Amino acid sequence: xxxxxxxxxxxxxATGQRVTLRCSPRSGDLxxxxxxxxxxxxxxxxxxxxxxxxxAKGNILERFSAQxxxxxxxxxxxxxxxxxxxxxxxxxxxxxxxxEQYFGPGTRLTVT
Amino acid sequence: xxxxxxxxxxxxxxxxxxxxxxxxxxxxxxxxxxWYVQYPNQGLQLLLKYTTGxxxxxxxxxxxxxxxxxxxxxxLTKPSAHMSDAAEYFCAVSDKGSGNTGKLIFGQGTxxxxxx
Numbered sequence: 001x002x003x004x005x006x007x008x009x010x011x012x013x014a015t016g017q018r019v020t021l022r023c024s025p026r027s028g029d030l031x032x033x034x035x036x037x038x039x040x041x042x043x044x045x046x047x048x049x050x051x052x053x054x055x056a057k058g059n060i061l062e063r064f065s066a067q068x069x070x071x072x073x074x075x076x077x078x079x080x081x082x083x084x085x086x087x088x089x090x091x092x093x094x095x096x097x098x099x100e101q102y103f104g105p106g107t108r109l110t111v112t
Numbered sequence: 113x114x115x116x117x118x119x120x121x122x123x124x125x126x127x128x129x130x131x132x133x134x135x136x137x138x139x140x141x142x143x144x145x146x147w148y149v150q151y152p153n154q155g156l157q158l159l160l161k162y163t164t165g166x167x168x169x170x171x172x173x174x175x176x177x178x179x180x181x182x183x184x185x186x187x188l189t190k191p192s193a194h195m196s197d198a199a200e201y202f203c204a205v206s207d208k209g210s211g212n213t214g215k216l217i218f219g220q221g222t223x224x225x226x227x228x
Contacts, residue, residue: 002155033215043202043218056213090155097214098144098206103155 003027004104006091012110018079021107025072025093031055032074033094033101034066038087049074050097081111114139114205118219126227131175131190133222135203138184144206145186146216147177151199159201162186173197198226 003026013019025032034046045058049068060066063081068074078085088108092101119134137143144163148156160171167179177188186203200223204216 002157004155031214035216042220043216045215045217048213048215056215058215092156092216094214099214100146100158100161101214101216102158103148105155 002102002104004091004093004102006089006104006107008107009105010108010110012112013081014112015081015083017081017111018077019081019109021076021078021089021091021109023074023076023091023093023104025074025091026102029093029095029102030072031094031097031099032068032072033092034060034074034076035090035092036087037090037106041087043090046076048097055097078109083111085109086111114143114207114217116203116205116217116219118201118203118222120222121220122223122225124225124227125193127195128192131188131193131197131224133188133201133203133224135177135186135188135219136184137186137203137205139205139207141207144214145177145179146204146206147171147175147186147188148202148204149199150202150221156202159188193224193226195226195228198224200224 005024030051046060048056066076088106090106092103094101115138146161147159162179170176203219
């Protein structure tokens with residue numbers, strides 16, 4: 001158990017819908033990262049927050065957004081969902097940028 | 113830009129044999145390097161990391177890796193494979209020098225099969 005929690009574990013939704021994925025980092029970790037894992041793209045960095053502020057952006061679509069709240073939990077919002085958004089979404093946390101990251105169990109999103 | 117290449121998407125070894133998973137990286141600044149393991153239907157677990165200092169790093173479950181700057185490599189080894197080692201392994205690089213974001217760039221992964 002990494003100490004990082006993600007909910008829900010599975011999510012099935014239809015094209016065009018919007019979903020919110022939630023992540024709680026390890027106690028004491030200020031940095032949260034979101035990654036997408038798919039068969040064709042592999043593991044891709046989406047976005048990073050540090051202590052409530054966005055720090056880095058990767059290949060994140062404009063339809064996707066995220067935020068980190070004062071209690072340091074983070075949410076990833078995916079809207080206007082397409083079939084190609086079906087993937088595993090991982091959250092990871094670290095004490096600070098550059099330190100090792102601890103991954104949550106992931107949320108498996110299926111868009112039908 | 114940073115990148116990671118894992119040579120061999122699938123590696124098969126016999127139980128008790130040496131495990132060698134290859135990783136080469138590209139980075140314009142001294143990198144932080146990591147190996148993660150992913151068991152089916154689970155998240156990624158950190159095996160080991162290299163930041164600075166000793167180039168041979170030891171990790172969990174008997175794995176180790178050696179950072180070779182001249183070869184831009186960070187290969188993962190284990191002297192004797194166990195059935196429980198069967199999983200997917202990811203090599204990753206973090207650009208500590210680029211605003212110190214710490215984002216990880218992953219290789220495509222190597223699936224390790226262990227035969228009895």
